[in-house]
Amino acid sequence: MTARIAIVTTLELAVPDDDETLLLPHLPEAALVAWDDPSVDWSAFDVAILRSTWNYHDRLEDFLAWARAASSATRLLNPVDTVAWNTDKRYLADLAAAGFPVVPTTFVAPGEAVPDDAVVAPGAHLVVKPSVGAGSNGARLFDGEPDEALAHVAALHAQGKVAMLQPYLAEVDEVGETALVYLGGCFSHAARKAAILSRDMSWDTGLYADEKVVPTSATEAERALADRLVAALPGMGHADLAYVRVDLLPTADGPVVLELELTEPSLFLALGEGAPARAAEAFRALL
Known part of the structure; x- marks a missing residue:
């Protein structure tokens, strides 16, 4: 059967993800293809479903550019506008504004100082991570070490990343x-x-x-x-x-x-x- 569904992964994943190994035998209409493989003709597929594209956070602009291009050639799911919103965890502020309970989060962009009321008091257990990230990349837990937490914020800023600070919910x-x-x-x-x-x-x-x-x-x-x-x-x-x-x-x-x-x-x-x-x-x- 000619593949009509692209299950989208990355060239950097050496072996298929467990989900893909389990899914593909049930879905003969599908083929496993990499978003970062320039030889792929996305118009050959009726739909492309994002799955194990787990290196996106290191190349977000490239990834979103690819997603927009793929969307013009086939039906990309989840949709590119949703992907652009969801790949930056500042969407949590939108969920909070919509009335959903979320982990309290302070976002600090490069050039901004950590607010005085952010959860960095001595003795506080604090999580600091980039707002664009996957698989716990760049995430660290600080146990009552506000100076070290602020140093990690500065390190993320030096990489051009927005930092997010959250209390650790024990x-x-x-x-x-x-x-x-x-x-x-x-x-x-x-x-x-x-x-x-x-x-x-x-x-x-x-x-x-x-x-x-x-x-x-x-x-x-x-x-x-x-x-x-x-x-x-x-x-x-x-x-x-x-x-x-x-x-x-x-x-x-x-x-x-x-x-x-x-x-x-x-x-x-x-x-x-x-x-x-x-x-x-x-x-x-x-x-």
């Missing part, structure tokens, strides 16, 4: 982070991710930090928040989505949004019974 060490996966607009399954920043990180692929992820059942509160967020996305200008992953952290007052993954999230297909077939069905429906 409940994640006990409960973990919950990722809720939606395929074709419908909830599929959930996964529980152990804390990464509070332990030594490893980088087997070189593109993202290794994660300990297990299947889980989302709580009623987690489903309610994630369902509400997914339902609101079309009204926020983000419709026609092939997939959504909502990452939530626990707090004493209920779950809060850590990330809304609309560009290249792992879908943890191995952790949901029947998830590879559901993903194939959802992607096939895009034709």
